[in-house]
Amino acid sequence: xxxxxxxxxxxxxxxxxxxxxxxxxxxxxxxxxxxxxxxxxxxxxxxxxxxxxxxxxxxxxxxxxxxxxxxxxxxxxxxxxxxxxxxxxxxxxxxxxxxxxxxxxxxxxxxxxxxxxx
Amino acid sequence: xxxxxxxxxxxxxxxxxxxxxxxxxxxxxxxxxxxxxxxxxxxxxxxxxxxxxxxxxxxxxxxxxxxxxxxxxxxxxxxxxxxxxxxxxxxxxxxxxxxxxxxxxxxxxxxxxxxxxxxxxxxxxxxxxxxxxxxxxxxxxxxxxxxxxxxxxxxxxxxxxxxxxxxxxxxxxxxxxxxxxxxxxxxxxxxxxxxxxxxxxxxxxxxxxxxxxxxxxxxxxxxxxxxxxxxxxxxxxxxxxxxxxxxxxxxxxxxxxxxxxxxxxxxxxxxxxxxxxxxxxxxxxxxx
Amino acid sequence: xxxxxxxxxxxxxxxxxxxxxxxxxxxxxxxxxxxxxxxxxxxxxxxxxxxxxxxxxxxxxxxxxxxxxxxxxxxxxxxxxxxxxxxxxxxxxxxxxxxxxxxxxxxxxxxxxxxxxxxxxxxxxxxxxxxxx
Numbered sequence: 001x002x003x004x005x006x007x008x009x010x011x012x013x014x015x016x017x018x019x020x021x022x023x024x025x026x027x028x029x030x031x032x033x034x035x036x037x038x039x040x041x042x043x044x045x046x047x048x049x050x051x052x053x054x055x056x057x058x059x060x061x062x063x064x065x066x067x068x069x070x071x072x073x074x075x076x077x078x079x080x081x082x083x084x085x086x087x088x089x090x091x092x093x094x095x096x097x098x099x100x101x102x103x104x105x106x107x108x109x110x111x112x113x114x115x116x117x118x
Numbered sequence: 119x120x121x122x123x124x125x126x127x128x129x130x131x132x133x134x135x136x137x138x139x140x141x142x143x144x145x146x147x148x149x150x151x152x153x154x155x156x157x158x159x160x161x162x163x164x165x166x167x168x169x170x171x172x173x174x175x176x177x178x179x180x181x182x183x184x185x186x187x188x189x190x191x192x193x194x195x196x197x198x199x200x201x202x203x204x205x206x207x208x209x210x211x212x213x214x215x216x217x218x219x220x221x222x223x224x225x226x227x228x229x230x231x232x233x234x235x236x237x238x239x240x241x242x243x244x245x246x247x248x249x250x251x252x253x254x255x256x257x258x259x260x261x262x263x264x265x266x267x268x269x270x271x272x273x274x275x276x277x278x279x280x281x282x283x284x285x286x287x288x289x290x291x292x293x294x295x296x297x298x299x300x301x302x303x304x305x306x307x308x309x310x311x312x313x314x315x316x317x318x319x320x321x322x323x324x325x326x327x328x329x330x331x332x333x334x335x336x337x338x339x340x341x342x343x344x345x346x347x348x349x350x351x352x353x354x355x356x357x358x359x360x361x362x363x364x365x366x367x368x369x370x371x372x373x374x375x376x377x378x379x380x381x382x383x384x385x386x387x388x389x390x391x392x393x394x395x396x397x398x399x400x401x402x403x404x405x406x
Numbered sequence: 407x408x409x410x411x412x413x414x415x416x417x418x419x420x421x422x423x424x425x426x427x428x429x430x431x432x433x434x435x436x437x438x439x440x441x442x443x444x445x446x447x448x449x450x451x452x453x454x455x456x457x458x459x460x461x462x463x464x465x466x467x468x469x470x471x472x473x474x475x476x477x478x479x480x481x482x483x484x485x486x487x488x489x490x491x492x493x494x495x496x497x498x499x500x501x502x503x504x505x506x507x508x509x510x511x512x513x514x515x516x517x518x519x520x521x522x523x524x525x526x527x528x529x530x531x532x533x534x535x536x537x538x539x
Contacts, residue, residue: 081348084305084308102345103317104347109348
């Protein structure tokens, strides 16, 4: 089955979403990530969505779920690189992604994770 | 062969010189450069095209293919006159100034047959009216194009996003904000945030006289969008009047940080980046 | 109004991806700005997913439209599903029968310039949206 690769960098996991995800692929990513957080003893998750040209309510919900689940597993999630047009559209759609932390790029996302984990 | 056809075919030179004289005596057209060679040449060209158009028997339907050349020349002339500062109505007088010379020659040619005269004058008049309307329309169109181009340019000019410090952008808004302008400005800001990687942006509305519900909502949506991208916005320069409007309109600013002045907002931004401004110790006399 | 349309099937979740890509191509071709393209593609994604989840034999019709000198994109999502009994309720933010966020209908309405919905219980649902340049 199609899968989005998850990279491990120290105590962080990095996911770069580069394909237009159909719903099942997004669901797979969600369960793969939670598994990997546990197996890799990860403290932080970075999800880079700079290549995504839309985020609809389904993907938005998935991002929210990943953030809450990882928090329960004692890992912080930061979503990085959302494009301006995507952000404007999400706001209009009515999705605030409350509970999801964001950063402009991977580097700033890392800083944010390091600072919050201490 | 109609009389108009004959006049244009046999007396073209005569019509042209009478027309040019007519143009030269017209004040409006003087402003359009009626004494210049450029306009004289264009007049001669137009007359030639007119002759061909009439000869091909296209009648008064000036959208017909036989009038293509005439329409092209009129479009050129319109552009020329508009550039010289003529209004669309004044541009039309260029075509109408052909009436007198043409009527006179048609009249001379049909002096002995009044019924023919009336008929010929009517068709000639109608043709020139249509050409006059056409050139007015072209002139109006080009003016509208200029206006919309200028509007876009003005929007771009009036919305600079400036860098205050590494990681701090400012958007000083000046003048009335309508919904469209706010949208463009905000998109601009978000793009600059991505391009520069600045995590903090100050939207300063000191120079904005009024804020309506729609504009306030656009501001809030921008702040929300920036947050989704991972940047934080501070709104500064909210004057008391605007503050009361916002409350009155029932717009909820929520947890958006606001500061009275741009300087206050800048201080907050510096603090968030763990930066501070310090006085240099005794720098006054150290340049010996 | 001129329309040369393209009809795409909506049966599985992969079809939603194809609809998104085709709508993006059409919106770009019609000269919509990037933000407006993103809005109509997102709305299309929401409505296409609704059609796949709730409808049967669903289709999406993609058209380029022109009116009064303006160009735009019109999308029609049609299915032969169970229909919606209470449209007003279905249009409310947060209302869902499918376990989603309940933003599909209400949210996509906010993302376009024109929104029209028709539904008959036992017959099906048709949603038409338009985004102008």
